[in-house]
Amino acid sequence: MQETIRTLCQTYGPSGSERRVLEEVEKLIAPHVDETRYDLLGNLIARVGSGGRKLMFAAHADEIGLVVHYIDEKGYLRVTPLGGVYHQHLMGRRVEFANGTVGVIGLEQRNVTAGKHDWQNIYVDIGAKDRAAAEKRVKVGDAAAFSRTSVFQDDVVVSKALDDRLGCAVLVEALKKLGGSAENECHFVFTVQEELGCRGARTSAYGITPDAAYAVDVTTTGDTPLSNPMPCNLGEGVAIKMMDGGTVIPTRVRDLMIGLCEANGLPYQREVLRGGTTDVFAIQFTKEGVPIGAVSIPTRYVHQPSEMASLTDTEAAVGLIAALANADHSAI
Ligand code: CO
Ligand code: ZN
Numbered sequence: 001m002q003e004t005i006r007t008l009c010q011t012y013g014p015s016g017s018e019r020r021v022l023e024e025v026e027k028l029i030a031p032h033v034d035e036t037r038y039d040l041l042g043n044l045i046a047r048v049g050s051g052g053r054k055l056m057f058a059a060h061a062d063e064i065g066l067v068v069h070y071i072d073e074k075g076y077l078r079v080t081p082l083g084g085v086y087h088q089h090l091m092g093r094r095v096e097f098a099n100g101t102v103g104v105i106g107l108e109q110r111n112v113t114a115g116k117h118d119w120q121n122i123y124v125d126i127g128a129k130d131r132a133a134a135e136k137r138v139k140v141g142d143a144a145a146f147s148r149t150s151v152f153q154d155d156v157v158v159s160k161a162l163d164d165r166l167g168c169a170v171l172v173e174a175l176k177k178l179g180g181s182a183e184n185e186c187h188f189v190f191t192v193q194e195e196l197g198c199r200g201a202r203t204s205a206y207g208i209t210p211d212a213a214y215a216v217d218v219t220t221t222g223d224t225p226l227s228n229p230m231p232c233n234l235g236e237g238v239a240i241k242m243m244d245g246g247t248v249i250p251t252r253v254r255d256l257m258i259g260l261c262e263a264n265g266l267p268y269q270r271e272v273l274r275g276g277t278t279d280v281f282a283i284q285f286t287k288e289g290v291p292i293g294a295v296s297i298p299t300r301y302v303h304q305p306s307e308m309a310s311l312t313d314t315e316a317a318v319g320l321i322a323a324l325a326n327a328d329h330s331a332i
Pocket of ligand 1: 195303
């Protein structure tokens, strides 16, 4: 599990550039699935099991990042966010481009004291002496992701991109646990471009037309100093979503998920997230509608360069996904 998390988190994959992550996933799941394919938008879809109902499990392969929109004559890169990046979190951080070029994020010095802190006052410094030198490494339109190592310490993992490589790792580990068979026809989808509005989930769900669908993604916690009230805490189990900014989970689906946690001795907590959503937001609107559920992993510092989550909660999520893949869905 730890090596799966590390491999997936350390691989470069901002929205629109997920292919390396998907290729790593493909290597890990190949022995445990009947077939894998890519759809035209770039989602990786793996099938396992037969009979029962057609289920879809989605985790997004993309991570937030920055896109170069202008390179000035001195070789500094001006950037625009790719997904929900907050400029307040960026000073002094490192980012990395697809070709390995590393940059440091700076704030124009006079604006540090002036307190002007916004996208137009931020730049990425790759140490180039002028525009021509910079363009040998990076071009307008290139995407960078945060550059951070993954650390395992007691029960927590600290890494960039836990959103949502942790969800991808949960699907990979659930496939291993299923060992190549399931009571339902299961489509495990590693989606693209979630951070830009669940785009990959939309097309892959249309192609699959599932009878029910589940997303695995991170959620926030209420256990840091002066945090907003939030019922999820690190290490207290997998979070079963009741509702978020874009979905309300049908009661029969939540009841199924809670029942499976109780039957399998998996620690769980109930989740209501007041903002934000997951891939099942898009999936629920497919064709005539799809019943949805969402498995969340409580995570501190979501969308910041270092996110933190619990291995206990992640293991429980693996158990729940494997149980759902085999669960009777005739009443859903
Ligand atoms: Co996210
Ligand atoms: Zn996410």
